[in-house]
Amino acid sequence: MPEFATDGGPTAARESGSPGSVEPPGSGGAGAAVRSEDPPGSRDATGPASPSSGQPVKFYQVGSFAVGNRLLDPSYRTVQSDALRTNALDSGHRACQGCGEALGARYALDAAMRATGGSMVAVNATGCLEVFSTPYPESSWRIPWLHSLFGNTPAVATGVAAALRVKGRPEVRVVGQAGDGGTVDIGFGCLSGMFERNDDVLFICYDNEAYMNTGVQRSAATPPAARTATTEAVGDEPGNPFGQGKNLPVLAMAHDIPYVATATVADLHDLERKVERAMEIRGARYLHLFVPCPLGWGAAPRDTIRLARLAKETGLFPVFEAEHGVVTAVSQIRRQVPVEEYLRPQGRYRHLFDPADPDGPPARPETVRRIQEIADRNIARYGLVGPAGSDAPGEAGPSDPSGRPYETGEAR
Amino acid sequence: MFQVRIHGRGGQGVVTAAELLSVAAFFDGRWSQAFPSFGSERTGAPIVGFCRISDGEIRTREPVSTPDALIVQDPTLLHQVDLFSGLRDDGFVLLNTSRPVEELGLGALTSPRRDGPGIRVITLPATELAIAHTGRPTPNAVLLGGFAAAGGVVSLDAVAGAIEQRFAGPVARANIAAATEAFRSVSARWKELDHAPTD
Amino acid sequence: MLRQIEGSRAVAETVALCRPEVVCAYPISPQTHIIEAVGVLVRTGALAPCEFVNVESEFAAMSVSIGASAAGARAYTATASQGLLFMIEAVYNAAGLGLPVVMTLANRAVGAPINIWNDHSDAMAVRDSGWIQLFAETNQEAADLHIQAFRLAESLSLPVMVAMDGFILTHAIERVDLATQEQVDAFLPPYEPRQVLDPADPVSIGAMVGPEAFEEVRYLAHLRQVDALTAIPAVASEFAEHFGRSSGGLLRPYRCEGADTVVVALGSVLGTIKDTVDAMRDDGLAVGVVGITSFRPFPAAAVREALAAARRVVVVEKAFSIGFGGVLSTDVAMALTGSGTPVTTVVAGLGGRPITGASLRECFEAAAAGRAEPLVFLDLNRSLIDRDLERSSARRRTGPTAENVLRDLGTVASGPT
Structure with missing residues (x-):
C-alpha cells in the first residue's frame, strides 16, 4: 500500500532504495509537492492521494526528488514502473554499470513507445549506445532500429520520416538519437538541416559530455576543466580549456522548432512527461538528455543518478522546455548546491582538488570559481532559483497541469 | 554536317538560341546537337553556344572548332573575342547590329578567298526588332529567323515551332513575328550575297 | 516519344x-x-x-x-x-x-x-x-x-x-x-x-x-x-x-571485326572515338572500339572475350590514379592477364579539356604502329610542365602551382619567349 497521509499534514516519504537516500532524513527540507487542489488538466481524478478532506498532500523526499511510483495512483506512475513497458532497449546489452545513456535511452524510448502506441522507428548514430546495444545477432532493440553513420543520423531520420509520409503511414513516428559527439559536433550540420526543414523527427541527444565510445575524448559538449583523453589534466591549465561552449538546446531554439526540452536521468517523471509532450507534436523536436558516464567521468556507477541531479541542482545543467524558440517552463533548483559538490565525486575533475586532502579546499580554487560562475550565469539566465520565499516546499511554482510532481517557472 | 557557333553575352539567351536552333532542326526532321560552352560565367560575360545539324546521328562530342556559320548576338564582342576563329572560308556570319557592314572594320575578314566565295557577313538589327516586337532587347529568337533565311539550314516554320514550344503564348507570338520580319529582311539581301561574284 | x-x-x-x-x-x-x-x-x-x-x-x-x-x-x-x-x-x-x-x-x-x-x-x-x-x-x-x-x-x-x-x-x-x-x-x-x-x-x-x-x-x-x-x-x-531499342548491358563492341587495335573507353567520348575509328577504317586501318557500360561490376570475362583478337589495346580514360596511371586500364589489363596483349593508357579530357578527333587519331595511329608509350597524356602542354619544373628547382617559395601554370599559360600563349 502506498504510504501517504490523508490528514493534510506534510508527510515525509522516503523512496526506499533510492540512490539519493544516503542523505540523512530531513536534511533537505525540500520535496516534491502534489497539491490536490490542482486537479490534473487532462485527467478526471483529483490527483494522487486525493483525500476526502481536500487538503494538500505533500510528499517529502530526502535525497531523491522523484516521487516513488508506489506512492502514486497507478495512472500517474512512470512508464518504467509498468511491467508491460516496451523495453525498447532490452536487458542483456553491454553497457557499463551505471551507464546513464542506457538508462536515458530506455526511459525515453519506452515513454515514446507508449505515447505512439508502439508505432515507432529509431535511427541511431554511431557511438556507445549503438555499440553496446548490438552487435548482431544480439540486438537489444525491440523496435525497428537503423544505424547508418556517426554524423548523419538526423538526415537518415528525415529520410525515414519522408518515406513513412509518402507511404501513407503518418502514425509511425521517428526518433533519431545520438550522443553529444554525434549531435553537437559531427552531426550538427544534418541536425540543423532537419530542424530548419521542421522534419517530423524527435531527436534525442544523450549528452555525457565527451566521446566515450572511442575512449573519452573531448567533444564540443565537454565542460571546462574536465579531463578527457585529448584534454589531459596536465600543464598549467589542466583539463578542457574554458571556451565559449556550444549550447545545443539554445541552438535548437534558434531554429524556432516547435519543441525543445532538456532533462536528466535523475528525474524520470519529468523526462517521460517531456517525451510524451514531444510525441504530441508534429515537426522537429529536440530533447537534450543529461546522462552521466561513470567510465568517462571517473565516477562511481552508483552515483549516476546523483550526479545527474547535482548537475541540475548546481545550475550547471539547466532543465527547461521551450516551444517555438521561447522558454515555456523551467525546472527550478530545489536546494542549490555549490558546484564543488558536483565536481568532487568525479575523477575528471580530480586535478581541481588536493589528492592528499580530497575533502579539503580546492587545489585550484580559481578554476572552481569559474565553473561556479557558469552555474550562476545559468541560474540567472534561466531563473533556476525562484524569488525569495517561493522555494518553500510545495510553493516553488505552479504544479504541472497533469498533476505530476515537477516545477515550472516563468517563461524568460 | 552543318556547324554553328553562337556568340553573345551572359543574359542574352545564347544557350537558348543554340537550343532553339537544334529544336528547329529537329522539327525539320534532322538530327541536331546543341550545347553551351561550359563555364561559370555570370551575366555580361562572353558566352558561346554550339549547334550541329546533320542528316544522321551526331556522335562527336568535341566543341565546334570549324563552324560553318557564326551568329553574333552582341556586336561589342567583335573586337574583344577571337570571334572568327576556325570559321570556314565559305562560311557566313550573322551579326546583330544596326550599322552597315562597311562600318564594322571587317574588311580583311570578308575579302574574297582564292578558292571560295569568301566569308559572307550579313547584318540584322535584331535588338531593335526584338524591342519593337517583344518590348525586350533579347535578340536570340530574332536572329534565328534571320539565320533561317541566311543558310536555309532550318526552315522559318521550324524556328517558329521551336519558339512556340519554348515560350508562353504572347511572348512566343511576339518573337515569332520578330523572327519572321528578320527572315524577310535577310532573305532579300541573302540572295544578293549568295550569288555575288567572289573574285 | x-x-x-x-x-x-x-x-x-x-x-x-x-x-x-x-x-x-x-x-x-x-x-x-x-x-x-x-x-x-x-x-x-x-x-x-x-x-x-x-x-x-x-x-x-x-x-x-x-x-x-x-x-x-x-x-x-x-x-x-x-x-x-x-x-x-x-x-x-x-x-x-x-x-x-x-x-x-x-x-x-x-x-x-x-x-x-x-x-x-x-x-x-x-x-x-x-x-x-x-x-x-x-x-x-x-x-x-x-x-x-x-x-x-x-x-x-x-x-x-x-x-x-x-x-x-x-x-x-x-x-x-x-x-x-x-x-x-x-x-x-x-x-x-x-x-x-x-x-x-x-x-x-x-x-x-x-x-x-x-x-x-x-x-x-x-x-x-x-x-x-x-x-x-x-x-x-x-x-x-x-x-524497342538497346541500351545498357555490360559492354558494346563496335567495328571490332578484324581489328588489330581496339580502343576501350567509358561514357560520351565513345562518340568521338567511333567517328575517329570510322575515318581510320575508311583509310584501311584495322581499328575497333569496346565501350564499357558496366564499370562496376567490371565485366572481366566479357572484356577478355571482346579483346581476344586484338593485338594491342588502347584505353582512353578521363581519370587516372596519381602516382600510377590508368584506372580503367588497370582493370582491362587484369582482364587480359596471360594474353600478353599490350595495353596503352591514354589519359584525356581531364578537367574538361576537349578531346578532339584529330588528337585521338594521332594517338591511335601511333598505337597501331606500336609507337605509343604505355602511359600517354593526350594534348599535354609540355612547355607548361617544363616551366614549372624549372621554377620549382630554382627556388623554394614558388607559390601555388595552379596559379603559376595559369600565369605561364598567358605568357606561352602570347608567343615564344
Whole structure:
C-alpha cells in the first residue's frame, strides 16, 4: 500500500532504495509537492492521494526528488514502473554499470513507445549506445532500429520520416538519437538541416559530455576543466580549456522548432512527461538528455543518478522546455548546491582538488570559481532559483497541469 | 554536317538560341546537337553556344572548332573575342547590329578567298526588332529567323515551332513575328550575297 | 516519344516515370538541371506521391536516401564531383546496408584546383564502394539506364549509380526517345524491399559486425555484384524487348571485326572515338572500339572475350590514379592477364579539356604502329610542365602551382619567349 497521509499534514516519504537516500532524513527540507487542489488538466481524478478532506498532500523526499511510483495512483506512475513497458532497449546489452545513456535511452524510448502506441522507428548514430546495444545477432532493440553513420543520423531520420509520409503511414513516428559527439559536433550540420526543414523527427541527444565510445575524448559538449583523453589534466591549465561552449538546446531554439526540452536521468517523471509532450507534436523536436558516464567521468556507477541531479541542482545543467524558440517552463533548483559538490565525486575533475586532502579546499580554487560562475550565469539566465520565499516546499511554482510532481517557472 | 557557333553575352539567351536552333532542326526532321560552352560565367560575360545539324546521328562530342556559320548576338564582342576563329572560308556570319557592314572594320575578314566565295557577313538589327516586337532587347529568337533565311539550314516554320514550344503564348507570338520580319529582311539581301561574284 | 531535349531534362523526366518516392536535392554543377526539373515535376504533381527534400549537403542527400530506402521508399538523388566525395561515407554505407538507392552522377573533375568541367575522377573515387556503376554514352542511354538502374537496384538490393558526362551530356540538347509511363510501369514493378523498418516486424539494421563475419558479409556483397554481371545484360535485353531499342548491358563492341587495335573507353567520348575509328577504317586501318557500360561490376570475362583478337589495346580514360596511371586500364589489363596483349593508357579530357578527333587519331595511329608509350597524356602542354619544373628547382617559395601554370599559360600563349 502506498504510504501517504490523508490528514493534510506534510508527510515525509522516503523512496526506499533510492540512490539519493544516503542523505540523512530531513536534511533537505525540500520535496516534491502534489497539491490536490490542482486537479490534473487532462485527467478526471483529483490527483494522487486525493483525500476526502481536500487538503494538500505533500510528499517529502530526502535525497531523491522523484516521487516513488508506489506512492502514486497507478495512472500517474512512470512508464518504467509498468511491467508491460516496451523495453525498447532490452536487458542483456553491454553497457557499463551505471551507464546513464542506457538508462536515458530506455526511459525515453519506452515513454515514446507508449505515447505512439508502439508505432515507432529509431535511427541511431554511431557511438556507445549503438555499440553496446548490438552487435548482431544480439540486438537489444525491440523496435525497428537503423544505424547508418556517426554524423548523419538526423538526415537518415528525415529520410525515414519522408518515406513513412509518402507511404501513407503518418502514425509511425521517428526518433533519431545520438550522443553529444554525434549531435553537437559531427552531426550538427544534418541536425540543423532537419530542424530548419521542421522534419517530423524527435531527436534525442544523450549528452555525457565527451566521446566515450572511442575512449573519452573531448567533444564540443565537454565542460571546462574536465579531463578527457585529448584534454589531459596536465600543464598549467589542466583539463578542457574554458571556451565559449556550444549550447545545443539554445541552438535548437534558434531554429524556432516547435519543441525543445532538456532533462536528466535523475528525474524520470519529468523526462517521460517531456517525451510524451514531444510525441504530441508534429515537426522537429529536440530533447537534450543529461546522462552521466561513470567510465568517462571517473565516477562511481552508483552515483549516476546523483550526479545527474547535482548537475541540475548546481545550475550547471539547466532543465527547461521551450516551444517555438521561447522558454515555456523551467525546472527550478530545489536546494542549490555549490558546484564543488558536483565536481568532487568525479575523477575528471580530480586535478581541481588536493589528492592528499580530497575533502579539503580546492587545489585550484580559481578554476572552481569559474565553473561556479557558469552555474550562476545559468541560474540567472534561466531563473533556476525562484524569488525569495517561493522555494518553500510545495510553493516553488505552479504544479504541472497533469498533476505530476515537477516545477515550472516563468517563461524568460 | 552543318556547324554553328553562337556568340553573345551572359543574359542574352545564347544557350537558348543554340537550343532553339537544334529544336528547329529537329522539327525539320534532322538530327541536331546543341550545347553551351561550359563555364561559370555570370551575366555580361562572353558566352558561346554550339549547334550541329546533320542528316544522321551526331556522335562527336568535341566543341565546334570549324563552324560553318557564326551568329553574333552582341556586336561589342567583335573586337574583344577571337570571334572568327576556325570559321570556314565559305562560311557566313550573322551579326546583330544596326550599322552597315562597311562600318564594322571587317574588311580583311570578308575579302574574297582564292578558292571560295569568301566569308559572307550579313547584318540584322535584331535588338531593335526584338524591342519593337517583344518590348525586350533579347535578340536570340530574332536572329534565328534571320539565320533561317541566311543558310536555309532550318526552315522559318521550324524556328517558329521551336519558339512556340519554348515560350508562353504572347511572348512566343511576339518573337515569332520578330523572327519572321528578320527572315524577310535577310532573305532579300541573302540572295544578293549568295550569288555575288567572289573574285 | 521523340524529343529534342536537354540531357538533364531527359533524365529528370525519365526518373519521374520511375516513380521515386523520396528525392533529395542539393545543388552542384553540372547535375543541378536534373534535380531542378524533378523538383518541378513534384511541385506540379506530375510526380506523385513523392517527397522532395531540399537537404543541407550531399552527405545529407545520401543519408536521407538511406533512411528513406530503409523505410521502404524508392529513393533517388543526383550529384557530381565534390558532392560525391562529400557524401562518400554515406555512399559506402548505402552499399554496405544493401539499400537500392539510385543516383545520377554528372561526372565532373575533383579539385583542387577547383574545376567544374567534366572528367571521371569522381566516379573512380567511389569505384570500390559497392555501388553498381553504369556509364552512359549518349543522353538516350543516360535516360534508359535510369529505368534499368531502378530495376537492377531493387532486384539485387544494391545501389546503382548512373554516370553521365557532366556538361557534355547533361547540358547537351539532342534527340531522345522518352519512355512513356505505361512502358515504364510495365517494366519496373513497385519496390518490394528485402529489409524494411516496420513496427509490425521490428528489425535492427546496420549493427556492428566483427572479424568473425565481416569478410563473409563483404564476400556476399561481392557475390551480388557478380550476380549483377548476369542481371545487367538480362535487364538490358528485357529493356530492348519492352522499349524497342538497346541500351545498357555490360559492354558494346563496335567495328571490332578484324581489328588489330581496339580502343576501350567509358561514357560520351565513345562518340568521338567511333567517328575517329570510322575515318581510320575508311583509310584501311584495322581499328575497333569496346565501350564499357558496366564499370562496376567490371565485366572481366566479357572484356577478355571482346579483346581476344586484338593485338594491342588502347584505353582512353578521363581519370587516372596519381602516382600510377590508368584506372580503367588497370582493370582491362587484369582482364587480359596471360594474353600478353599490350595495353596503352591514354589519359584525356581531364578537367574538361576537349578531346578532339584529330588528337585521338594521332594517338591511335601511333598505337597501331606500336609507337605509343604505355602511359600517354593526350594534348599535354609540355612547355607548361617544363616551366614549372624549372621554377620549382630554382627556388623554394614558388607559390601555388595552379596559379603559376595559369600565369605561364598567358605568357606561352602570347608567343615564344
